[in-house]
Amino acid sequence: MKNPRIEMSGTATHWQNVWTAKQPEEVSWHQDDPAPSLAMIAAAGLRRDAAIIDVGGGASVLVDRLLERGYVHVAVLDIAEAALGQAAERLGPLGDDVTWIEADVLAWRPVPGLFDLWHDRAVLHFLTDPGDQARYVEQMKAALGPEATVILATFAPEGPETCSGLPVRRHDVASLCALLGPEFRLVEETRQDHVTPAGKVQAFQWVRFIRNPPSRPD
Numbered sequence: 277m278k279n280p281r282i283e284m285s286g287t288a289t290h291w292q293n294v295w296t297a298k299q300p301e302e303v304s305w306h307q308d309d310p311a312p313s314l315a316m317i318a319a320a321g322l323r324r325d326a327a328i329i330d331v332g333g334g335a336s337v338l339v340d341r342l343l344e345r346g347y348v349h350v351a352v353l354d355i356a357e358a359a360l361g362q363a364a365e366r367l368g369p370l371g372d373d374v375t376w377i378e379a380d381v382l383a384w385r386p387v388p389g390l391f392d393l394w395h396d397r398a399v400l401h402f403l404t405d406p407g408d409q410a411r412y413v414e415q416m417k418a419a420l421g422p423e424a425t426v427i428l429a430t431f432a433p434e435g436p437e438t439c440s441g442l443p444v445r446r447h448d449v450a451s452l453c454a455l456l457g458p459e460f461r462l463v464e465e466t467r468q469d470h471v472t473p474a475g476k477v478q479a480f481q482w483v484r485f486i487r488n489p490p491s492r493p494d
Contacts, residue, residue, distance in 0.1 A: 287380060290442070291356040301473055303440075310338040312468050313397060313427065316484045317342070319464060320425040324348060326392040329419065331381055332399030334359035335366070343370055351375035351391070353384065382411050386419035393425040398480075401430040401444040409445070409455055417459065424487045426460060428452060432467060432479040452483050460485040 301308075322328070324346045330338055333352035342350050350373075354360050357378050364371040377384065381399065394416055403409045416426065430447040431439070438444060447455075449465050464484035469477050 288355045290440075291354075292358055296358045303473075306473055307336070307470070310336060310341060310397075312429065312466070312480075312482055313338050313395060314341055314345075316427045316464060316482065317393065317395065319484065320393060320427075322347075322392060322425070327351070327390055328393045328395065329353060329377075329391045331394060331396040333363070333395075335362040336397070337366075338395070338397075339363060339374055340367060340370075343367075343373070348373070349375075351377055353377040353379055353381060355380045381415055382408060384415060386415065388418055389421040391419050391424060392421060393427065394420055395427045397429040398431075398439075400428055401446065402439070402442055404443055404445045413456060416456075420487055422487060423489050426456070426485040426487070427483070428485075429468070429480050429482045432481040435479040435481075447481055449481065449483060452481070456485060458488070460487050 317328070325348055327349040328342060328347055329351040330336065331353050332355075333339060334354045334356065336352075339350055339352050352360065352363060352374060355378070360376045360378055364374070364376060367374065382403075400409075400412060403412055420426070430452070431444055433446050433448050435446050436444065437446070449462065453460075453462055462483060463486050464482075466482045468480045468482055470480050471477055
């Protein structure tokens with residue numbers, strides 16, 4: 277399945293060029309084993325028919341591992357068609373069961389309340405403008421159902437100041453809690469030192485939130 281393509285700006289061109297020029301194992305954020313993501317997803321205790329979206333998933337093998345574990349409603353959103361194409365080609369016929377969404381997360385129009393889990397490893401930290409950060413949270417809220425799970429991984433305060441030639445906004449637990457606001461409660465956090473294919477160490481902050489149930493009228 278594939279959503280209609282949404283035309284993007286220069287940001288899409290940047291990432292399309294990255295994924296056209298490099299193989300997945302050549303980019304700094306590549307992981308052979310997405311163990312931190314899988315551990316937090318497992319901790320969420322979702323049913324296998326839960327709807328999961330991997331925001332900025334690109335050519336990550338997380339979608340492969342989720343399918344292997346029996347999750348049947350998995351979507352991957354990425355701004356770069358080339359990244360999604362690499363993942364779909366790798367999966368072959370298994371990829372027919374994945375919803376591939378080529379879109380900028382800030383301009384995407386999600387089906388309201390469709391998803392039970394939002395996973396984002398290394399997209400949010402590229403949003404350095406407060407307005408873009410607020411828009412990101414609006415999109416997340418629109419896409420998620422009640423009591424849904426949010427898993428985020430961003431560069432930690434001691435992490436890189438730039439990535440792929442772009443500035444980043446590093447986060448700690450406090451800044452992520454402030455960004456998501458009182459509608460979400462923090463249930464897990466951890467730090468991870470990611471070793472890039474070039475052997476460099478990047479500090480990541482991981483968090484897992486649960487959306488609070490809707491308030492009941494008095």
